[in-house]
Amino acid sequence: MLASAAEVLDATDNPAAALTLTGVACTFVSKDAPDQRYTAVQDVDLRVGAGEFVSVVGPTGCGKSTLLNVAAGLLAPSLGSVQVFGEPLVGLNRRAGYMFQTESLMPWRTALANVSAGLEFRGTPLKEAQALAQEWLGRVGLSGFGDRYPHQMSGGMRKRASLAQTLVLDPDIILMDEPFSALDIQTRQLMENEVLQLWQAKRKAVLFITHDLDEAIAMSDRVVVMSAGPASHPMGEFVIDIARPRDVAEIKSTPRFRELHAGIWDVLREEVLKGYQQQLQKVA
Ligand SMILES: Nc1ncnc2c1ncn2[C@@H]1O[C@H](COP(=O)(O)OP(=O)(O)OP(=O)(O)O)[C@@H](O)[C@H]1O
Ligand SMILES: [Mg+2]
Known part of the structure; x- marks a missing residue:
């Protein structure tokens, strides 16, 4: 079910957003050829409520890590602004903890x-x-x-x-970039459950990046789907109305999970195919 803006606001129901990206664009300039520019993300509006668990999914190379770097204050956006608990972000985001994609x-x-x-x-x-x-x-x-x-x-x-x-x-905000993607499926499910338990106890705002739609649905309050790049942007937002506490392995067999999965995959599939084609073209 694609959430309307009003439903998304209802679901996050907290005026003091932990993290707000407004109109964010990131353009990279090639070091070797300064006239060559690549706009990875553009027109990105993204909000994570205090205590909310939000996942971002999207094809490889669409700009997920870029957005997390912007949220962490490691990368200044070329356009747009970032607010942390209502304050403009200047320099490093000291209220955020970052779990990187790499070791x-x-x-x-x-x-x-x-x-x-x-x-x-x-x-x-x-x-x-x-x-x-x-x-x-x-x-x-x-x-x-x-x-x-x-x-x-x-x-x-x-x-x-x-x-x-x-x-x-x-940290008041936890930024996680595909934290479990290198793990085997059993270890991964154990860790996902552990993270959910830790999160449930402290209820920090989480911005979670993943390739894995199952993982995104199982963990989150809301899933944001990014379009394929260039100029990637959110193109769908889904409220995950599955009760907590959740067991990530168990909920995957529930009808509601499958229904949400089918709805989100409908939006994501085409973008993944576009992203894949672009990767092939880059290699060719
Ligand atoms: N510092 C940089 N300079 C030039 N291009 C960059 C830089 N950082 C990222 N890019 C480009 O921006 C795009 C988005 O990269 P990013 O790492 O954010 O994608 P991603 O969605 O996290 O990918 P993956 O799912 O593979 O981790 C890619 O095409 C990448 O090559
Ligand atoms: Mg990445």
Whole structure:
């Protein structure tokens, strides 16, 4: 069911949006040929209510990570504006924690030291930072692994440590870029459920990027579909009216899940095909 603007407002029902992107465009200029420009995203309006879990899905290369970088304050948009809890964003978004698409653990630090690093950089006394980091390692199921270095951990364990690294800072907004895409399906479902439990307890605003429509529906209050690039923009917004708490594996077999999936896939399918064609053309 495609949500009307009014339904979307009802569903988020919170005037103090945690994150608002208005009319955002990002144009990249080629270093080698400055006259060559590529507008990855354009006319992007996106809102995440306080405590809301919003997923963005779209074809590869459409600009999902770009939007997250804009939300994090790592990339200034070429056009448009970003507001964080009603204030214009200037520089880094200090109310946001970012879980990157790529591995973000420091290889020279243990799991514990990776998780405590952000707190240490903030000036938290070392003992306190380590105690909090230990607590978070426990919450993500890594209690006994604090002294392991990233290369001594499995992919799933590294993702857990990255999650703890992000959440230990207690951000009001959590930005996650395909955090589980490299994981096997079982580990992935376990982690999705764990993230939902952690989120349910604290109810932070989440902007979650994924390729995986099942994952987007299972996790979110709302799913935003991006068009294929260039000038990618939201082209559909769907309220996920499935009760919580949810078990991501179980809800996939419910009629409502399948109905939502069919409705969203209807919009997404064509964009994925366009995105795929463009990738082929780039390679050719
Ligand atoms: N710094 C940059 N300079 C030039 N082009 C860029 C830059 N960052 C991104 N792009 C281009 O912008 C487009 C969007 O990239 P982005 O990484 O945001 O896509 P994405 O949707 O996250 O893709 P994926 O699903 O594969 O992770 C791509 O065509 C990419 O090549
Ligand atoms: Mg990306």
